[in-house]
Structures are given as structure tokens and as C-alpha cells.
Amino acid sequence: MTEIPQERRVVTAIPGPKSQELQARRTATVAGGVGSVLPVFTVRAGGGIIEDIDGNRLIDFGSGIAVTSVGASAEAVVRRASAQLADFTHTCFMVTPYEGYVEVCEALAELTPGDHPKKSALFNSGAEAVENAVKIARAYTKRQAVVVFDHGYHGRTNLTMALTAKNMPYKHGFGPFAPEIYRVPVAYGYRWPTGPENCGPEAAAQAIDQITKQVGPENVAAIIIEPVLGEGGFIEPAKGFMPAIVKFANDNGIVFVADEIQSGFCRTGQWFACEDEGIVPDLITTAKGIAGGLPLAAVTGRAEIMDAPHAGGLGGTYGGNPVACAGALGSIETMREQDLNGKAKRIEEIMKGRLAAMQEKFAHNDRFVIGDIRGRGAMIAIELVKDLVTKEPAPEAAGALAKACHAEGLVVLTCGTYGNVLRFLPPLVIGEDLLNEGLDIIESAFAQV
Incomplete structure (x- = not known):
């Protein structure tokens, strides 16, 4: 090299x-x-x-x-991925498993917020992770509705296009989209009518009011938010907004999902951006920074929620590819050591x-x-x-x-x-x-x- x-x-x-x-x-x-x-x-x-x-x-x-x-x-990513390439490139974890996948899940359990028992499932891309988080939340809650936010971006598959706010270029001409998706206001401090100092509590009250009146909390499987909204313009929800949304989710048996695909893995100066306000999500989705450029994504969360889908209900041919897992372990090694x-x-x-x-x-x-x-x-x-x-x-x-x-x-x-x-x-x-x-x-x- x-x-x-x-x-x-x-x-x-x-x-x-x-x-x-x-x-x-x-x-x-x-x-x-x-x-x-x-x-x-x-x-x-x-x-x-x-x-x-x-x-x-x-x-x-x-x-x-x-x-x-x-x-x-990165040296550690190249070293570990190269060694794995020489051993084997693929078996499919659903056919014959391998240690690298397990090691990545162990690292995710350790690094993600909260000290509760956690489990993970590995995928190829951020959109895949978000889509599977919705599947897991629906399996766990036996509910269907999913709540997302203005300015949010969650991917380009049919379901994640429905979750994404911006029409052009992500959604234009590609409908119809998946049903049971509801969008509510986010605390965009710079553009909040009464000023950034009032934004957090006011936006949370508006969002909760809309969910309550238009959807019904008892119908909501998941609330999904980026702790820093990426494609939407690097919007940091005003202070107090996310804790209020988390409390509402917890009080109503709704799975709170932090989409940390762009903001995770040291990008914001913490392992995960949701740590800034002490938020412990039920599920957290990761990709992008996880594996030093190799395609890998994950859903990590509370063990009882992650175990809700039936055996065989989660997976994919390439999910948690051994070379990508090796890259992730090298990436995490680099983040820690440097x-x-x-x-x-x-x-x-x-x-x-x-x-x-x-x-x-x-x-x-x-x-x-x-x-x-x-x-x-x-x-x-x-x-x-x-x-x-x-x-x-x-x-x-x-x-x-x-x-x-x-x-x-x-x-x-x-x-x-x-x-x-x-x-x-x-x-x-x-x-x-x-x-x-x-x-x-x-x-x-x-x-x-």
C-alpha cells in the first residue's frame, strides 16, 4: 500500500x-x-x-x-480486509456463518448507547438497514404506521423513498410509494417562526399533536429520525425536541429508531450523534462510516425487539459479507486507536x-x-x-x-x-x-x- x-x-x-x-x-x-x-x-x-x-x-x-x-x-481496514479476501470472500451467513459477523455485532452492542442487552442484524446499505428497522418494529409492535419528519432522508428503495421528505431527485416519477407513512414537523431552529430558542418544545408539541390526532399513537410501530438530518441540510433538531419525542414514543409503546447512517461512528465527535442529549434509541441504524468504504450496514437494538421477527424473516445474500465485516473491525480499530x-x-x-x-x-x-x-x-x-x-x-x-x-x-x-x-x-x-x-x-x- x-x-x-x-x-x-x-x-x-x-x-x-x-x-x-x-x-x-x-x-x-x-x-x-x-x-x-x-x-x-x-x-x-x-x-x-x-x-x-x-x-x-x-x-x-x-x-x-x-x-x-x-x-x-486506512491501514487497518486494508490489512484486515486483505487477509479475509485471501481466506474466503463469501459463504452467505444464512448458509454457513463465520466469526467476523459475530465480532461486528459484539462491537455494535458495546459501542451503541445504552447498557441493555442488544442484538444486531447486518445488511448492505443504509436504505436496507432502515427498511429492516421498520420490519422489526412492525413485527414487535404488531402495528403498521411509521412516523418520519420534514427534511428527513432515509434512502432510495420504495419504502425508504416514502420515508424520505424531498421529492427531487429522490422520489420524482417513482411512485406509488409504500403506505402508512406519516410526516410531521421537525425542530429546524434557523427557520422556526418564533425563533430557535422556542423551537424545540414548540416543534415537539406540534409533532406529537399531529401524531395523536391524525394517526393515533396506538397505531404507530416506529418513529424514525436522524439525530442530525443529513440530506435535509445538516439540521440539528433544536434542544429538547428529541427527548420529548423519545418520551412520547416510550409512553406509547412505539419503537424509537435513530437513523445514524450519516451521523454515526465518530462523525459528530461522539460514537453516535444521539448521545448528545443522552438519548438511548430502541433501534439504531448504521452504515456509511462503519466499514471504511466497504458496503456494510446494521440494525442494532434491544434484544427483545430485534428477536421479534421469525427465524428466516431477516437476511439477504450479501448482508454482513465477510470482507466488509473485516473492514468494519479495521475501521473501529482505527477510530479507537487514533x-x-x-x-x-x-x-x-x-x-x-x-x-x-x-x-x-x-x-x-x-x-x-x-x-x-x-x-x-x-x-x-x-x-x-x-x-x-x-x-x-x-x-x-x-x-x-x-x-x-x-x-x-x-x-x-x-x-x-x-x-x-x-x-x-x-x-x-x-x-x-x-x-x-x-x-x-x-x-x-x-x-x-
């Missing part, structure tokens, strides 16, 4: 000529519905750098959408300080301003608005800023229900020099755009 120099290098236009050639081949054979943020073709990646086929080295503020938290070629929770908190400190300075510096821009800086750990975002009073979203500005960053060799992503949020998800192992250089590029993009 060769180390990639941890320095930005732009030697061609981005994308360069070789990437453009590959893009032509891609256009001929890859379905048009599969998008790419930045069509540079990767040949190597590691630490905080992505190297493309033209020899450009880009600073990575995306982590493959919060996946490569330990870097894209204190990646501490690294995430340091990234937050640097990023929020620099972004606050930019907010002030560009406060009088007549086209757009930074309305809000939010997030925790290495899950940070800025919401761009045309005016601080009206808070009218500025999606064009977000797109233009992202494009300007890409041209200078910095990978950034946009998100948000209104498309006006720039989100930053650097690998937790990124060097502070690269982090600051990336922030310099963002600042110069502001000046340029």
Missing part, C-alpha cells in the same frame, strides 16, 4: 483530459440516472486526498458522503471558527450571505440565503461556490431541502494543514462568486 502525498496538486483543468475521455465512455454505457458531483476519475485516495487519473490531487471534504471517515485506504472522536471535535473547532470569520467578512454581499453555520464534529454546514431577514434560500450561490471549489481542487457537496446548503464532511484523519487549505479555497470562492 503506497502512501499518497497529503498535498493538493492541480496540474490540469478539472476535470482533466483523461477524465473527460473516461466520462465519454461512461456516458455511453452507464445509466444517465446515476449522477456524479464532480466527474474526475479516481485512481487513488487516502487521508484527506483524492488523486485522479490526470495526476491532480484534490482535498476531500466529502468522504464519499461520510463513508471514508478513517480515510479511503481517537477519531477527538479529531472530529478539533475539526469542528477549526471549521466553525473559520466559517464564522467568513460569515462576518461577507455579511454585506448583495447577492447572498451565510445565514447559518451548524453541525457537530466533522459534519458541518453553512446555509446560504439571499437576505438575513427574509432567509430566502440561495441555491444558485451554493452551486456556484461548489463549482468554484471544485475548479481549485477541493471536493465539496451541496444538500438541503432548498438546495442552498454547503456541507463539509472531511475524513476524520485529515491533516490540519489540508483542512485549513480547503477553508482558504472556500474563502476565495466566496470572494470570487
Whole structure:
């Protein structure tokens, strides 16, 4: 395994000529519905750098959408996955099991919040994990309704599209969707009419009132929420909101599911984002950061809930693949040994300080301003608005800023229900020099755009 120099290098236009050639081949054979943020073709990646086929080295503020938290070629992940590859690639855990799957479930029982007995089931993707959490909750409660929240994102399968709030590009033209899904308000502090200080309790009261009147708590199998809403714009529900929802769920025999697919595994400076308000979910879904880039997902929860489905009711041919399990054990080893929770908190400190300075510096821009800086750990975002009073979203500005960053060799992503949020998800192992250089590029993009 060769180390990639941890320095930005732009030697061609981005994308360069070789990437453009590959893009032509891609256009001929890859379905048009599969998008790419930045069509540079990767040949190597590691630490905080992505190297493309033209020899450009880009600073990575995306982590493959919060996946490569330990870097894209972490030593422990490569070592363990390589050893497993040499032994066997697959038997199917439902045919003949293997120790790696059990070890991952043991680690999840230890790391997830709460000291109650826990069990896990392993899958391939975040959407699969969420879908199975719904199956498990329905089997346990013998109820059907599922409650989700405004701005939430839970996946692209038929059921998880129904759970997801945003129409374009996730749901448009793909219906009809699964029934018995109900959406209620979330505590979006920046946009709450009476201000962020009132948001938590008011939003919780509204959500609970809607569930009570429109669905009936006795019909609800599960309430599912992202402790930091990812695609919706890195919204941290205002303080007090989630504890109130959890209490309502507990009082009514509803399974409370924390969707930690984007926010879990040290991303927010804690093993799981729900720990911030001391929340112990009944079920927790994980994927993305779990296995250093290998496809793996999990549902972990209270043993009596996890055991509700009948034998054979959960599974899948590839779920808990042995190579992916080895990768997960390497990823968790790296997180522990390198204190990646501490690294995430340091990234937050640097990023929020620099972004606050930019907010002030560009406060009088007549086209757009930074309305809000939010997030925790290495899950940070800025919401761009045309005016601080009206808070009218500025999606064009977000797109233009992202494009300007890409041209200078910095990978950034946009998100948000209104498309006006720039989100930053650097690998937790990124060097502070690269982090600051990336922030310099963002600042110069502001000046340029």
C-alpha cells in the first residue's frame, strides 16, 4: 500500500483530459440516472486526498458522503480486509456463518448507547438497514404506521423513498410509494417562526399533536429520525425536541429508531450523534462510516425487539459479507486507536471558527450571505440565503461556490431541502494543514462568486 502525498496538486483543468475521455465512455454505457458531483476519475485516495487519473490531487471534504471517515485506504481496514479476501470472500451467513459477523455485532452492542442487552442484524446499505428497522418494529409492535419528519432522508428503495421528505431527485416519477407513512414537523431552529430558542418544545408539541390526532399513537410501530438530518441540510433538531419525542414514543409503546447512517461512528465527535442529549434509541441504524468504504450496514437494538421477527424473516445474500465485516473491525480499530472522536471535535473547532470569520467578512454581499453555520464534529454546514431577514434560500450561490471549489481542487457537496446548503464532511484523519487549505479555497470562492 503506497502512501499518497497529503498535498493538493492541480496540474490540469478539472476535470482533466483523461477524465473527460473516461466520462465519454461512461456516458455511453452507464445509466444517465446515476449522477456524479464532480466527474474526475479516481485512481487513488487516502487521508484527506483524492488523486485522479490526470495526476491532480484534490482535498476531500466529502468522504464519499461520510463513508471514508478513517480515510479511503486506512491501514487497518486494508490489512484486515486483505487477509479475509485471501481466506474466503463469501459463504452467505444464512448458509454457513463465520466469526467476523459475530465480532461486528459484539462491537455494535458495546459501542451503541445504552447498557441493555442488544442484538444486531447486518445488511448492505443504509436504505436496507432502515427498511429492516421498520420490519422489526412492525413485527414487535404488531402495528403498521411509521412516523418520519420534514427534511428527513432515509434512502432510495420504495419504502425508504416514502420515508424520505424531498421529492427531487429522490422520489420524482417513482411512485406509488409504500403506505402508512406519516410526516410531521421537525425542530429546524434557523427557520422556526418564533425563533430557535422556542423551537424545540414548540416543534415537539406540534409533532406529537399531529401524531395523536391524525394517526393515533396506538397505531404507530416506529418513529424514525436522524439525530442530525443529513440530506435535509445538516439540521440539528433544536434542544429538547428529541427527548420529548423519545418520551412520547416510550409512553406509547412505539419503537424509537435513530437513523445514524450519516451521523454515526465518530462523525459528530461522539460514537453516535444521539448521545448528545443522552438519548438511548430502541433501534439504531448504521452504515456509511462503519466499514471504511466497504458496503456494510446494521440494525442494532434491544434484544427483545430485534428477536421479534421469525427465524428466516431477516437476511439477504450479501448482508454482513465477510470482507466488509473485516473492514468494519479495521475501521473501529482505527477510530479507537487514533481517537477519531477527538479529531472530529478539533475539526469542528477549526471549521466553525473559520466559517464564522467568513460569515462576518461577507455579511454585506448583495447577492447572498451565510445565514447559518451548524453541525457537530466533522459534519458541518453553512446555509446560504439571499437576505438575513427574509432567509430566502440561495441555491444558485451554493452551486456556484461548489463549482468554484471544485475548479481549485477541493471536493465539496451541496444538500438541503432548498438546495442552498454547503456541507463539509472531511475524513476524520485529515491533516490540519489540508483542512485549513480547503477553508482558504472556500474563502476565495466566496470572494470570487
